Amino acid sequence: MTLARRSPASPSGGIIGAALLAAALAVWIQALRTIPRQKSGEYGLLATHGGVLLSVATALLIAGFLVAVATRRLITAAAAILVAVMVTRVTVPLVTEVPIYSWTFKHVGLVDYIMYYGKDAPAAVDIYTKWPGFFASAAWFSAVTGLDPVIAADWFGPVSHVIDATLIVVLARALGARMRAALVAAMLWELLNWVGQNYYSPQAWALIMATAMLTLLVQSMDHPMAGHFAIAVFAAVVASHQLTPVWLMLVVIPLAFARRLSPRWMPVALTAVVLAYYIPRRRYIGEYGSFFNANPLRNSNSNVSTRGSDGRAFTMLVDRALSASMWLLALLCLVLIWRKVAMPWAAAAIAFSAMLLLAGQNYGGEAVFRVFLYSLAGCSILIAVVLTKWMTASGGWRSGVRTSLAWFALVAMSLASLQGYYGGWSYITMSLRQLQQSRSLMANSADGTIITTIAPAGWPERPNRHYVRLALENPDYDKPLIFLKHALSRGFPTPADLNRIELIGRASGNPLYLVLPRQANTYSDYFGVFKIGAIPLLIQQLTGRPYWTKVIDDEDSVVFSYRERRSPR
């Protein structure tokens, strides 16, 4: 890929760019002071005072970046990418007490188990244990350094963003982009990444290796040794995550047909690695859902089907508009640079092959998010090449006008992305007290105990190794009570619903804990899951029933324990 004619670097551009970045950092620091004091509503963090400051900081850093790119100040442009990671990602660990997303702690729990017992958890516990690459690596890291996996989880996101951004620059360079366009690609990848998949998770770990592998693949034609290393990296991806290798195969196959790979037998080798790993585990894949589901429309649905609040509808609209704009823009850019670039096949395969995943997998309602995540690298590179050329093709006032237009477009897309990332702030954040309570409840629960919630919000799920003990005794020990969710969505809990919960508790012969964190209300309001007032009424009804005890009752959570005491004979 080639770019515009070279022009000398402008010293004033560097000074203006650096000043804008400094201003962005100053505004960001003020945002960090403001955010923890504010409650967010259904429109998420951006609709608060702190969120507005975050948006201003983003607009400033984009201005600094574009000035640096337009004036060829590459170091300033690279610094702007770091500032973007700080503003958009480092904010999270700095303003929260514990990592976001209650499901992050499912990963923390398995890491804790491996650290303590030095082996994978039994296969019956969950599907993660059959793809242990990330969990074993994270446990190894925490065991060597003594760093609590919760703190590691908090900082994993920003660190993975920095590594990913570096690899996007490298991938763009491998595809023939000049350094300016490569930096623009990395910035686009960072700013448009709204899906929030780069948390402490196997997919984030696998994505880093996958991006490195793609670069090796692209360069394998001229340097076959790079292809051999790509196979080795692929093996580690296969052991870490179920879906990422499937996507990589979808990239490899068209490249192989286009004869853009070396060694030529690479697809055979990759297929052999996948089959060797998947075939012995096919039983577990089957247990957790169908591996192939050829219904693209159904597969593109998200995992929450309700319309929800106006805030949720707005955020979804923004997310969809952003995703569609990015894909269309990337497609347009591909058409524009076709025949002018070194490897259009490779760029197109990396950008669009992930969409084929929707033809075969729903992935628990997450396939559509993964498709965006996987296609982001290729789309960012395609858009960056054209954007950089367009911005710098002419000098003088025209270049200034084009840079200003690019700034408007990038700010609009970035704010849309931030809305997607921070839109669920009211329910994805938790307190340290909730983590400690969840850890303590799990550690002190006897085998056979049931700990159930009604929404995936506010209560760290499986935050330590003790979940394995409970799950081995009862694999459904923390499954949500579906009938109760349905009852609360239809109206208010009836005595029959409460009797049914008690029946489950009596049948287990062990305590049953019903966890009702504050965030369950906000989750319900956001997604429109339950009738308004249903959860407070449930709390009120349980408070008056025999054998139900409030074991936790504070401003963050209410946890009921149900245990029927048998009367002495």
Add this chain to the structure above:
Amino acid sequence: MTAQHMLAAIAVATGVAGAVSAVPTYPPVQAILLLAFIVMGPGSAILCWLELPNPARIAGVIGVSLAVVTMLATSLAWLNVWYPVASCVAASVLVAAIGLVRLRMLRRRPVGPR
């Protein structure tokens, strides 16, 4: 300084960082040192022997390093021989030693026109 010199030097530095990270001091500092090893150590020790263009070299260093650590940690858990500190020190010393050997060989080799 050629790219191979640089990668060999990185292998030595990250190998030392990895070994030091296993000494219990202050977990955040240990974490930063081990992170340097995980991201660059094994990959630089392997790629310092090869001639590759810059993008493949950087992606190879990061990708191979993460892959080696993933395979190492996964093997320890699979084989039920969970000795994270010992394995970290052993891997770090190996990486640093490979880097030193490579630096020594490169010093002996006359640098010709590239």
